[in-house]
Amino acid sequence: MRDNISKACTEIGKVLLGKEHEVKLALACLLAGGHLLIEDLPGMGKTTLAHALAKVLGLDYQRVQFTSDMLPADIIGVSIFDANTSQFSFHSGPVFTQLLLADEINRTTPKTQSALLEAMEEQQVSIDGETRPLPQPFFVIATQNPESQMGTFALPESQLDRFLMRISLGYPSPEAERMIFSGGDPRQYIPTLSRCISAEQLIDLKRQIRTLTASDSLIDYLQRLVYATRFEQDFTHGLSPRGALALLQAAKAWAYVEGRDYVIPEDIQTVAPAVITHRVSGADVTGGSQRLIAELLERVDVVAGGTNS
Amino acid sequence: MNQTANRISHQSLLWMLIAQLIVLLPLIFEVPVWLMALAVVVGGWRWGIAVRDWSFPNKSVRFLLVVVVCVGLLLSFKGSFGMQAMLSLLVAGFVLKLIELKRPSDFYLLGYLAYFVTGTQLLFAASLISSLYGLVSLLAVTGVLLAINGSAGPVTVVAQCKRLIVLALQALPIMLVLFLVVPRFGALWTVPLNKSAGLTGVSDSMAPGDFSNLMRSGELAFRVSFNGEIPSSRQLYWRALVFDAFDGRTWSQSGFQDVQRGRASTQWQSWREALTLGDERLDYQVLLEPTAKNWLYVLAAFAEVPADARVSPGLTLYNTRAVNQRKQYSVSSAFNYQLQAEGLSDKEREMNTALPAEANPVTKRLAQQWRAEATSAEALLERLLDLYHQRFHYTLQPPRLGEHTVDEFLWQSQAGFCEHFAGSFVFFMRAAGIPARVVVGYQGGQINSDEDYLVVRQYDAHAWAEVWLAGKGWVRIDPTAAVAPERIEQGVEYSLSEDDSRLLGNSFGRRFEFLGSLQLRWDALNYRWQLWVMGYDSSAQQALLSKWFGQIRGWQLALLVIAVVACVAILLLLPLLRRHKPNLPPAELAYIQLCRKLQRIGLTRNMGEAPRQYAARVARERPDLSADIDTLTALFERASYANSAEALVRLKDAIRRFHPREQ
Structure with a gap:
C-alpha cells in the first residue's frame, strides 16, 4: 500500500514539477480523510494539483468553477416538477461525487460557500427536508485566490476549520520552471497519469492511519504546542481541541506517507504550518501567521526539559 | 487493576481480604473467638458490597457496630486492660474499617494498619516460624499496596510478584543497617501479658x-x-x-x-x-x-x-x-x-x-534414734541413702499420700520421684538436727x-x-x-x-x-535465630559495634546512628527531590543525557529542534560523530515514539558508551 502512495507521488510529480513536498502534504491530507484547501495566486498550478490528485486516486470527480452569481442549488442539486409523473424528481448537483474540485471557492458568495459546509462536515446534504448521503469517500479539494485579490469573499472561519490543511504552492524552482518551458503546459499530461490507489484502499488507509502509534512523549509535545498557541500572547486565539486533533491526525498521515508506524515530532512540525495557520487566525497564509507558527515550532521544546537553557 | 477513578476493583479488594486473613491468622488464639467471627462476617459483607452491589452501612449502623464491639470487648476481658484487650481493640478496628473501605485512601490506611497488626504477631511468639510468617504477612500487605498503587493497565500476578520481590530486596540492606545500628532501648513501659498463667516451669x-x-x-x-x-x-x-x-x-x-x-x-x-x-x-x-x-x-x-x-x-x-x-x-x-x-x-x-x-512423728522419732546411733553426720547420711537405694523405686505414678506425707512415703509407699526423695531426705536430716x-x-x-x-x-x-x-x-x-x-x-x-x-x-x-533428630535440628536452627537475631540487644549491639569500630562511646554511637538515618533518609528522599522536574519518560531522560554529552563539546540542542534536525546539525559539524548520532537518534525515536522497550535498553546502553570528544 505504501508503494502505491510513493507511486502516486511520482505520478503527480510528472505534472507538478519540483513540488514534491506540497504533493506529499496534499496526499497526506486526503489519506487522513481531510479536505484540502490550496491557496495561491492564479497560475501557480492549484488546479493542476487538484486534477492530478483526482486522477491518481482513481476517484469519481466533479469540478465546479465558483462564480459570484452561483446559488447553492448549483452545487447541491434541485428538485424539478416532472409533468409526466406529476412528481418532483431530484436532479443531483456536482457535490454527489467522491472528489469535488471547488475551483476558486472564494469567488462566490458566502451563501453558496456555506452550502458546502454541511456536505464537508456531515458527508451528507439536506434538500427539501430530505437528507441524502454523499458517496464514500468524499473529499473536497478547494482552490482559492489570496483574499487581497479583487472580487473575493473571504471564507468564514467556521468553514476554514473544515479544511484539514491549507497549503500554498509558491513559485517553482528555476530548474523546474525551465522544464515547464521546454515541456509545455503540464496540464496536457494529466489524462495520461495512471491510477495508483482505489477508493476502497483509500477508506482502508484512513482506518490504518488512525491506528498509528502516538506515544506519550509525542502527545506531550503536541500538548505543549497547543498550550503555547493558547496561552502565549502572540496568538489572539489558540488552537481548538478539534484543531489539535486535526494536527495529530495529519501528523499520523504524514508519518504513514513517510513509511513509519509511529509519529515523531518532525511529523508534527512538518504538517503544523499547513494545519494550524488557517485555524489560529484568519491571517494570510503567506503573511504573519506563518511566521508565528515557525517561531512557535522553534520555541516549543521537542523533548521536555531536554535543552540546557 | 482499576485505579482510574476513586473506585476499588474487585481484584484489589480480594487481595486485601486475603492479606487481612494472612495477617490475622496467628492472632486467632489471642483475641476472643467472636472477634474472628466478626472478621469473617465483615469481610463477607464488604465482598457483597463489591460484588452484589449491597449498600455501605450508614452512620447509625456503623455507630451501633462500634458500641456492640466495645461492649463485647469489655465483657470478654472483664474490664482488664492487658495486652490482649488492647490487641483485640486494634483487631476490631482493623476489621471494621473494611465496611468503610470506599476510596483508595481508605485502602492505604488499612494497608498501613495491617503492617502494625503484623508487628503485633511477634508479641506472642518470637520463634523462627513466627518470624518467617511475619515476613509472609509483610509481603502480602506490601503486595496489596503495590497492586492498588501500581501503574495503569492490567498487571499479571507474576509481574506483580516480581516487583514485590525487587522491592523487598531493595529494603533488605536498609533493614540490615537499621537492625544493626538503631539503638536498642529496654522496655520503656511494661505491658502486662495475660499469659503467665499458661507458662509451665518450676514454681516457688x-x-x-x-x-x-x-x-x-x-x-x-x-x-x-x-x-x-x-x-x-x-x-x-x-x-x-x-x-x-x-x-x-x-x-x-x-x-x-x-x-x-x-x-x-x-x-x-x-x-x-x-x-x-x-x-x-x-x-x-x-x-x-x-x-x-x-x-x-x-x-x-x-x-x-x-x-x-x-x-x-x-x-x-x-x-x-x-x-x-x-x-x-x-x-x-x-x-x-x-x-x-x-x-x-x-x-x-x-x-x-x-x-x-x-508433722510426721514417726520420721522424727526414727531420725532422733538414727542420730544417736550414728557416729557422724556423714554416717547418718550414708545410712539414709543406703535405705533409699535398697528399698525405694523411681516412678512417675506414686500412690497418693495422706496427712503425714513424709512418714507415709518413707516407711510405707517408698515409691516416687525427685520431689518425694528430696523432701523426705531434707525432712529426715532436719529431724536429726542436721x-x-x-x-x-x-x-x-x-x-x-x-x-x-x-x-x-x-x-x-x-x-x-x-x-x-x-x-x-x-x-x-x-x-x-x-x-x-x-x-x-x-x-x-x-x-x-x-x-x-x-x-x-x-x-x-x-x-x-x-523425628527426634529432626526435632533437634529444627531446635538448633531456632536456637541460632534466638541467639543472633532475637537476642541482639543493646549489649550485643555494643559488642558488635566495638568489634567493628573499636571502642565506641555513647556520643559516637549516636553520631553513627544519625549518619545512618540521614543516609537512609536521603536515599528515600532523593526521588522526591527529583520530582520537582516533570516526571519524564525514561527514553527522554536518556536523550537528555545524550544532549548533555554533546553540549559539553559545544553542540547544544535548540529548543524546538527535533531529534533528526539536531542529528543532522551534529553530523554536519562533526562528520566523525555522524554514524553514532544517527544510530542514537534512530534508537531514541523508536524508544520514545514507537514505545519500543528493546530500543530503550539499547539506547541507554549506547548512550552510556557514547563519549564524544572535543576536536
Whole structure:
C-alpha cells in the first residue's frame, strides 16, 4: 500500500514539477480523510494539483468553477416538477461525487460557500427536508485566490476549520520552471497519469492511519504546542481541541506517507504550518501567521526539559 | 487493576481480604473467638458490597457496630486492660474499617494498619516460624499496596510478584543497617501479658505431685551453649530456688531466701566471702524461655554475676524483674566450691533445722534414734541413702499420700520421684538436727550435637537436697541418684518403666529416632535465630559495634546512628527531590543525557529542534560523530515514539558508551 502512495507521488510529480513536498502534504491530507484547501495566486498550478490528485486516486470527480452569481442549488442539486409523473424528481448537483474540485471557492458568495459546509462536515446534504448521503469517500479539494485579490469573499472561519490543511504552492524552482518551458503546459499530461490507489484502499488507509502509534512523549509535545498557541500572547486565539486533533491526525498521515508506524515530532512540525495557520487566525497564509507558527515550532521544546537553557 | 477513578476493583479488594486473613491468622488464639467471627462476617459483607452491589452501612449502623464491639470487648476481658484487650481493640478496628473501605485512601490506611497488626504477631511468639510468617504477612500487605498503587493497565500476578520481590530486596540492606545500628532501648513501659498463667516451669513452692505436671511437658525451658566441652550430665544441676521452709506438706522459700518478692536482697559481696571457689572455670551462655518468674538457672557455684542479676543467700541467681521475654545471660561457674564452710549463723542454723511440730512423728522419732546411733553426720547420711537405694523405686505414678506425707512415703509407699526423695531426705536430716534444704531446678538436658549445645526441657525438672556439714559447708546430696542413678546420668526417660515413660512430655519425639533428630535440628536452627537475631540487644549491639569500630562511646554511637538515618533518609528522599522536574519518560531522560554529552563539546540542542534536525546539525559539524548520532537518534525515536522497550535498553546502553570528544 505504501508503494502505491510513493507511486502516486511520482505520478503527480510528472505534472507538478519540483513540488514534491506540497504533493506529499496534499496526499497526506486526503489519506487522513481531510479536505484540502490550496491557496495561491492564479497560475501557480492549484488546479493542476487538484486534477492530478483526482486522477491518481482513481476517484469519481466533479469540478465546479465558483462564480459570484452561483446559488447553492448549483452545487447541491434541485428538485424539478416532472409533468409526466406529476412528481418532483431530484436532479443531483456536482457535490454527489467522491472528489469535488471547488475551483476558486472564494469567488462566490458566502451563501453558496456555506452550502458546502454541511456536505464537508456531515458527508451528507439536506434538500427539501430530505437528507441524502454523499458517496464514500468524499473529499473536497478547494482552490482559492489570496483574499487581497479583487472580487473575493473571504471564507468564514467556521468553514476554514473544515479544511484539514491549507497549503500554498509558491513559485517553482528555476530548474523546474525551465522544464515547464521546454515541456509545455503540464496540464496536457494529466489524462495520461495512471491510477495508483482505489477508493476502497483509500477508506482502508484512513482506518490504518488512525491506528498509528502516538506515544506519550509525542502527545506531550503536541500538548505543549497547543498550550503555547493558547496561552502565549502572540496568538489572539489558540488552537481548538478539534484543531489539535486535526494536527495529530495529519501528523499520523504524514508519518504513514513517510513509511513509519509511529509519529515523531518532525511529523508534527512538518504538517503544523499547513494545519494550524488557517485555524489560529484568519491571517494570510503567506503573511504573519506563518511566521508565528515557525517561531512557535522553534520555541516549543521537542523533548521536555531536554535543552540546557 | 482499576485505579482510574476513586473506585476499588474487585481484584484489589480480594487481595486485601486475603492479606487481612494472612495477617490475622496467628492472632486467632489471642483475641476472643467472636472477634474472628466478626472478621469473617465483615469481610463477607464488604465482598457483597463489591460484588452484589449491597449498600455501605450508614452512620447509625456503623455507630451501633462500634458500641456492640466495645461492649463485647469489655465483657470478654472483664474490664482488664492487658495486652490482649488492647490487641483485640486494634483487631476490631482493623476489621471494621473494611465496611468503610470506599476510596483508595481508605485502602492505604488499612494497608498501613495491617503492617502494625503484623508487628503485633511477634508479641506472642518470637520463634523462627513466627518470624518467617511475619515476613509472609509483610509481603502480602506490601503486595496489596503495590497492586492498588501500581501503574495503569492490567498487571499479571507474576509481574506483580516480581516487583514485590525487587522491592523487598531493595529494603533488605536498609533493614540490615537499621537492625544493626538503631539503638536498642529496654522496655520503656511494661505491658502486662495475660499469659503467665499458661507458662509451665518450676514454681516457688513444692508440694507432693507438683513435679509430675512438669514432667508431662516437653516444652523448652532453656538452652545453654558452653565455651568448651559440655560437662557430663551428672554435673549439670541447674539450680534456681532454695526451699528452706516446710509447713508439713509444702516446701517453700522463707523470707530469708525469697527471691520473688525481692526480699533476698543480700549483696553478692558478703556471700563471695562465704564462698571458696576451685580454680577450674566453666563459661556458658543460657538462653532462657520466658517464665514470667524472676529466677534464673545456673550451675553452682558461679564466679561472676551477670549484669542486672542478683544473688540470693541460697546461692541462686535471680533477675530484678520477671522474665517475660526470652533472656540471655552469660555465667562463669566452678564445680569445686565450698559454701559457708566456716559455719552458719545461729539464725540460719535454726531456719534450716526448723520443722512443724505435729508433722510426721514417726520420721522424727526414727531420725532422733538414727542420730544417736550414728557416729557422724556423714554416717547418718550414708545410712539414709543406703535405705533409699535398697528399698525405694523411681516412678512417675506414686500412690497418693495422706496427712503425714513424709512418714507415709518413707516407711510405707517408698515409691516416687525427685520431689518425694528430696523432701523426705531434707525432712529426715532436719529431724536429726542436721541443717538441710531443698534445691529445685533442672537436672541434665539433651545435647544437640549438630550445634553443640544443651537443650533443657520441662521434664528435666528436678529437686535435690543440700545438707550443711561442718568443715565442708553446704553439700549437694541427691537422693534420687541413690534410687535411680540412670536418671541423673542419662536423663529422665531412661529411668522410667515403659508405662511411666508414656507420661513424660514429648513422648512422640523420643519414641521415633528420626523425628527426634529432626526435632533437634529444627531446635538448633531456632536456637541460632534466638541467639543472633532475637537476642541482639543493646549489649550485643555494643559488642558488635566495638568489634567493628573499636571502642565506641555513647556520643559516637549516636553520631553513627544519625549518619545512618540521614543516609537512609536521603536515599528515600532523593526521588522526591527529583520530582520537582516533570516526571519524564525514561527514553527522554536518556536523550537528555545524550544532549548533555554533546553540549559539553559545544553542540547544544535548540529548543524546538527535533531529534533528526539536531542529528543532522551534529553530523554536519562533526562528520566523525555522524554514524553514532544517527544510530542514537534512530534508537531514541523508536524508544520514545514507537514505545519500543528493546530500543530503550539499547539506547541507554549506547548512550552510556557514547563519549564524544572535543576536536
